Amino acid sequence: MFKTKYKTLVIGLALLCLTMAGFSSIRTSASTVAAVNTPQNAELDFTLVNKTGYDIKLLYIGPNNNPEWTDDMEFLKGKVFKTGTQMGVKFSPKTKATKWDIMVKWTDGSKSAEWLGLDLSTIEKLTILYDADTDKTTYHIN
Numbered sequence: 005m006f007k008t009k010y011k012t013l014v015i016g017l018a019l020l021c022l023t024m025a026g027f028s029s030i031r032t033s034a035s036t037v038a039a040v041n042t043p044q045n046a047e048l049d050f051t052l053v054n055k056t057g058y059d060i061k062l063l064y065i066g067p068n069n070n071p072e073w074t075d076d077m078e079f080l081k082g083k084v085f086k087t088g089t090q091m092g093v094k095f096s097p098k099t100k101a102t103k104w105d106i107m108v109k110w111t112d113g114s115k116s117a118e119w120l121g122l123d124l125s126t127i128e129k130l131t132i133l134y135d136a137d138t139d140k141t142t143y144h145i146n
Contacts, residue, residue: 048095048102048124052085056134056141059111060085065093068103068121084111095124108132108141117141 054060061084066077085091085108102125107118122130129146 048099048104050093050124050127051090051129052093053090053129053131054085054087055131057087057136058114058134059087060108061111062107062109064105064107066105067101068105070105073107106130119143 052063061080063079063085064073064077065079066073070077079093102123103121104124105118105120106122107116109116117132127145131144131146132141133144134141
């Protein structure tokens with residue numbers, strides 16, 4: 005009888021640990037742009053660098069010619085993309101489009117900037133720049 009209760013207790017604790025580990029990994033992967041063990045579409049993955057002098061509050065990346073920007077295209081998910089930093093942008097292996105549009109919105113409320121028809125299969129690093137003299141936000145492909 006003692007062995008049966010002991011086995012039941014051990015099995016119960018093991019199930020509890022597995023359940024907690026499952027919830028923990030779900031929370032962790034949801035809070036990051038791409039989970040470490042998630043398969044990626046390396047052909048489209050790139051590094052985005054913010055050298056504008058301004059922080060970005062929203063970053064949208066969507067297939068070219070999409071009629072509107074939607075919440076599922078927003079990458080930062082409440083985080084701020086600080087000036088002088090960079091981030092890796094990873095795509096699902098199921099992603100088929102090669103041409104993409106990018107739009108950023110600034111933390112200071114300035115007019116948003118967008119770039120259309122970027123062939124991400126040819127880009128490894130994209131740097132966003134702002135020129136105060138011309139008041140234009142552009143990008144440079146490294």
